[in-house]
Amino acid sequence: MQTTIIKPKKIFRWNDLREIWQYKELLYFFTWRDLKVRYKQTAIGAAWAIFQPFMTMIVFTVFFGTLAKMPSDGVPYPIFVYTGLLFWQFFSVALSSTSSCLIANQSIITKVYFPRLILPISSVLTQLVDFAVAAAVLVVLMFYYGYSPNILGILLIPLLLLIAFMAAVGGGLFLAAINVKYRDVRYVLPYFIQMLMFITPVIYPASIAGKYSWILAVNPMTGVIQNARAALLGTAPINWLLIGISFVATFVLLGIGIIVFKKTERYFADII
Amino acid sequence: MENNPIITIKNVGKRYNINHHRGGYVALRDVIMTILRSPFKFLKTKAKQIAGIDTKEEFWALKDINLEVKKGEVIGIIGPNGSGKSTLLKILSQITPPTTGEIIIQGKVGSLLEVGTGFHPELSGRENIFLNGAILGMGRKEIAEKFDRIVEFAGVDKFIDTPVKYYSSGMYVRLAFSVAAHMEPDILIIDEVLAVGDAEFQKKCLGKMDEVTKQDGRTILFVSHNMGAIEQLCTKTVLLEKGEIIKFGNTKEVIRHYTKSSNFLNSVLEYNETTDKDAKIRKISLLGKDDIPSAKIPFDSDFSVEVEYEIFRKIERAMLALGCYSQGELLFYSSDADKAGQLSSYAPGRYKSQIQIPLKLLNAGFYYLEININCPGVEFIDRKQNIPFEIYHSDNPLSAMYNNQIPGKIIIPLEYKNKKIS
Numbered sequence: 001m002q003t004t005i006i007k008p009k010k011i012f013r014w015n016d017l018r019e020i021w022q023y024k025e026l027l028y029f030f031t032w033r034d035l036k037v038r039y040k041q042t043a044i045g046a047a048w049a050i051f052q053p054f055m056t057m058i059v060f061t062v063f064f065g066t067l068a069k070m071p072s073d074g075v076p077y078p079i080f081v082y083t084g085l086l087f088w089q090f091f092s093v094a095l096s097s098t099s100s101c102l103i104a105n106q107s108i109i110t111k112v113y114f115p116r117l118i119l120p121i122s123s124v125l126t127q128l129v130d131f132a133v134a135a136a137v138l139v140v141l142m143f144y145y146g147y148s149p150n151i152l153g154i155l156l157i158p159l160l161l162l163i164a165f166m167a168a169v170g171g172g173l174f175l176a177a178i179n180v181k182y183r184d185v186r187y188v189l190p191y192f193i194q195m196l197m198f199i200t201p202v203i204y205p206a207s208i209a210g211k212y213s214w215i216l217a218v219n220p221m222t223g224v225i226q227n228a229r230a231a232l233l234g235t236a237p238i239n240w241l242l243i244g245i246s247f248v249a250t251f252v253l254l255g256i257g258i259i260v261f262k263k264t265e266r267y268f269a270d271i272i
Numbered sequence: 273m274e275n276n277p278i279i280t281i282k283n284v285g286k287r288y289n290i291n292h293h294r295g296g297y298v299a300l301r302d303v304i305m306t307i308l309r310s311p312f313k314f315l316k317t318k319a320k321q322i323a324g325i326d327t328k329e330e331f332w333a334l335k336d337i338n339l340e341v342k343k344g345e346v347i348g349i350i351g352p353n354g355s356g357k358s359t360l361l362k363i364l365s366q367i368t369p370p371t372t373g374e375i376i377i378q379g380k381v382g383s384l385l386e387v388g389t390g391f392h393p394e395l396s397g398r399e400n401i402f403l404n405g406a407i408l409g410m411g412r413k414e415i416a417e418k419f420d421r422i423v424e425f426a427g428v429d430k431f432i433d434t435p436v437k438y439y440s441s442g443m444y445v446r447l448a449f450s451v452a453a454h455m456e457p458d459i460l461i462i463d464e465v466l467a468v469g470d471a472e473f474q475k476k477c478l479g480k481m482d483e484v485t486k487q488d489g490r491t492i493l494f495v496s497h498n499m500g501a502i503e504q505l506c507t508k509t510v511l512l513e514k515g516e517i518i519k520f521g522n523t524k525e526v527i528r529h530y531t532k533s534s535n536f537l538n539s540v541l542e543y544n545e546t547t548d549k550d551a552k553i554r555k556i557s558l559l560g561k562d563d564i565p566s567a568k569i570p571f572d573s574d575f576s577v578e579v580e581y582e583i584f585r586k587i588e589r590a591m592l593a594l595g596c597y598s599q600g601e602l603l604f605y606s607s608d609a610d611k612a613g614q615l616s617s618y619a620p621g622r623y624k625s626q627i628q629i630p631l632k633l634l635n636a637g638f639y640y641l642e643i644n645i646n647c648p649g650v651e652f653i654d655r656k657q658n659i660p661f662e663i664y665h666s667d668n669p670l671s672a673m674y675n676n677q678i679p680g681k682i683i684i685p686l687e688y689k690n691k692k693i694s
Binding site for chain 2: 002003004005006007008025026028029032033036037040105107108109110111112113114178182183184185266267269270
């Protein structure tokens with residue numbers, strides 16, 4: 001028979017990770033719910049996942065590519081910016097939905113116990129589906145512009161996605177905890193996330209920063225987007241050092257996120 | 273094993289920060305401004321808080337709770353509002369951790385602090401059964417197996433693929449409760465959830481709970497203001513007051529102790545919470561002779577209920593209603609629309625209604641009032657239940673004639689036309 005001991009909470013126990021595994025069905029149901037609800041609520045459903053990055057690509061291509069003549073490492077600007085947008089949209093939407101996941105689910109948090117970490121993870125998982133849909137457009141674009149990635153490039157994509165996933169979870173956990181405590185933070189977040197896009201090489205190549213481009217490398221999304229372009233479009237050889245830096249930065253972010261989240265978790269239900 | 277306690281609660285206490293307890297979250301802007309305006313004062317209070325000197329803002333919702341529950345016992349938890357009943361259930365359900373002490377639980381816990389937790393209005397009844405079931409701790413397979421029984425118990429099979437936002441409130445509650453009733457934990461923790469739903473369905477649920485405990489030997493902890501339900505279900509009862517256990521033992525004795533204590537009967541109840549509904553009951557007063565507030569009324573004295581309520585937005589086709597319960601059963605129900613026989617509309621504003629209860633109507637005993645504002649068949653806009661009052665025999669010839677024991681619950685002066693016929 002299962003024995004539960006309820007005591008004043010410590011900040012982190014390894015058991016917490018095992019518990020998430022025990023509750024994997026609930027994780028599945030939360031993700032399933034978010035997808036179902038979203039696709040029921042928007043009339044065009046899954047098409048929205050394509051429409052959004054596609055329209056952004058067109059606008060960026062017209063203004064940054066054609067009018068501002070932004071360099072694009074020698075590949076056509078539309079496909080250059082779309083590759084960046086694909087990963088950026090995944091990261092930014094995941095980050096913002098994770099940061100509000102506790103408040104959005106407060107009625108459940110105050111009534112039922114489950115490992116709270118499930119909520120942010122499920123928020124990011126939901127975005128993976130949009131990523132997959134939007135990635136189909138990239139395949140079409142690559143076909144249209146005549147790019148074919150090599151095997152290594154295709155194998156690298158899941159790894160890059162994993163970095164983006166962990167970075168979104170880490171940052172999201174931190175923001176979610178702050179959001180519960182300080183309710184005015186959520187009004188600043190969209191602005192903050194928008195700012196982040198400009199310090200990530202989405203619309204421009206990292207090479208334009210010249211000798212200062214190493215500063216950009218601290219941002220894990222720089223490594224993800226730069227290498228996604230390298231792997232799929234062959235803009236440059238794959239930069240393993242950059243991937244390594246991104247990994248380290250992501251782990252630091254994830255660590256901070258988990259600690260802050262677990263620390264606040266103890267009194268979520270009391271203040272939410 | 274049988275004699276070992278299934279739940280052991282040792283020295284459990286829960287401290288709230290007063291501003292936490294009020295649900296007061298802070299704005300980062302305010303915190304920054306406080307620090308900038310008077311940085312030294314901020315540091316001083318912060319240091320005091322860390323050192324544990326500053327205890328002004330602390331409040332113990334539970335103190336030194338010790339309790340052992342054995343397998344198969346059904347434990348009632350009673351006490352006035354704010355006595356810590358809900359906090360205890362929240363700690364037992366692991367929603368919030370205790371500040372001190374320890375609880376050891378042998379077995380799977382299912383907690384039901386609300387029916388329909390996580391129900392999503394856009395999803396269909398079928399989808400919500402799966403979602404809610406998962407939230408309550410059931411696996412996908414388990415829900416699929418029980419699916420037909422859940423639908424049947426709720427009686428919503430025709431609408432199972434309709435989004436629940438189109439359900440009537442009755443259907444919604446029935447479906448939600450039905451999912452919960454099919455949980456199979458070793459220990460079930462229930463807050464005042466039976467208060468929702470109509471009387472008949474409540475009865476069905478109580479019946480189901482009774483059946484389950486007797487068959488499977490399930491352990492239940494049950495918070496309620498409804499003494500009738502507690503008496504019917506619980507073997508033992510805990511009385512909490514100001515965060516401490518005042519009495520634990522035989523249900524009848526504990527209830528008797530509670531109903532005699534001064535905390536039980538409140539003649540004036542005020543409700544200051546905020547709401548997003550269209551109306552809110554603000555104050556309920558029980559008034560005895562000469563409109564003096566009292567919840568202990570002689571059976572032959574004037575008795576009225578005064579309700580103050582606020583209407584925020586115009587409501588159409590609604591009524592203000594009063595119900596009187598005895599041992600969980602509705603004795604009578606009345607509303608301000610009864611006389612005209614049609615529903616009226618309420619314009620925004622604050623109102624006061626005095627409802628007169630006829631003299632010599634109720635026999636001596638404990639009764640519970642319900643006051644609500646509802647749109648019949650649509651929803652309860654606000655509903656306050658289980659407001660206790662006591663009717664007692666006063667010094668008068670009728671009571672004396674029956675030796676203070678008039679049979680029945682209602683006293684009704686019938687006309688007797690006596691004629692000598694031979």
